[in-house]
Amino acid sequence: xxxxxxxxxxxxxxxxxxxxxxxxxxxxxxxxxxxxxxxxxxxxxxxxxxxxxxxxxxxxxxxxxxxxxxxxxxxxxxxxxxxxxxxxxxxxxxxxxxxxxxxxxxxxxxxxxxxxxxxxxxxxxxxxxxxxxxxxxxxxxxxxxxxxxxxxxxxxxxxxxxxxxxxxxxxxxxxxxxxxxxxxxxxxxxxxxxx
Numbered sequence: 001x002x003x004x005x006x007x008x009x010x011x012x013x014x015x016x017x018x019x020x021x022x023x024x025x026x027x028x029x030x031x032x033x034x035x036x037x038x039x040x041x042x043x044x045x046x047x048x049x050x051x052x053x054x055x056x057x058x059x060x061x062x063x064x065x066x067x068x069x070x071x072x073x074x075x076x077x078x079x080x081x082x083x084x085x086x087x088x089x090x091x092x093x094x095x096x097x098x099x100x101x102x103x104x105x106x107x108x109x110x111x112x113x114x115x116x117x118x119x120x121x122x123x124x125x126x127x128x129x130x131x132x133x134x135x136x137x138x139x140x141x142x143x144x145x146x147x148x149x150x151x152x153x154x155x156x157x158x159x160x161x162x163x164x165x166x167x168x169x170x171x172x173x174x175x176x177x178x179x180x181x182x183x184x185x186x187x188x189x190x191x192x193x194x195x
Contacts, residue, residue: 009038010069012139015088017070051139052195053082054108059171083108086142091134095144097153105172109142110194112187115158115165117149126164126181133184141191170194 006019011031018032029038049066055075062082064073069084086108095103095113104111114130116123127145134143148155148163158167158174166178168190176190 008070010066010088011036011038012088015085051084051087052109053084053086054171055080056083056106056108087139089142091138092131092143092145095146095151095154097151100146100151100154103142103144104169107142107169109140110191111142111144111167111169112137112191113144113146113167113169115146115148115155115160115163115167117147117163119149120163122181123164129181129184129187133187137191140195168194 006021009018009020009029010016011018011034013036014031014034016031016033018029018038020029020038030036031038051064051066051069052061053064054061055078057080058075058078060075060077062073062075064082064084069087073082073084074080075082092114093103104113112130112133114126116127130143130145137143146154148160154160158177162179164181166182166187167174168176168178175194178190182190
């Protein structure tokens, strides 16, 4: 008698744990809550099954296997509990003057911040590219959007005079400023060095 074993797979869209039999065809596996397609990779041998999180206590980058996300992983340097819940937050996040420090400077993931304004026609063209990139990079990069008309403190602090504008932050520091709209491939290449 063949006995199949089940495995637990976390949905990359909503974070729900799903019980999946080993013999299920990967193209058929869907989340029981949001019905998104589940990634059924072998996380023991696949580096794509790893997440990299920055410890909020000592700022050390830690690699966490996907299979260990639910076991309260700790920092390899200072033993602080890593903020694994940050991996499954919906993206893009809306950034404001009041939550900028929390969402951007204190993020355990590298941040791509898209600055836009409602009156800007180019921003409307670039926004779908940013949204698509946000969906594809979930769990690896935090993508945020900030309306500079409604958030004048951040616009002033970073001297944003035109939009669209992209900023890359890592470890609480501004790493790059990118004026204008960029193609998704160019954004991926810019962000690759921070993963």
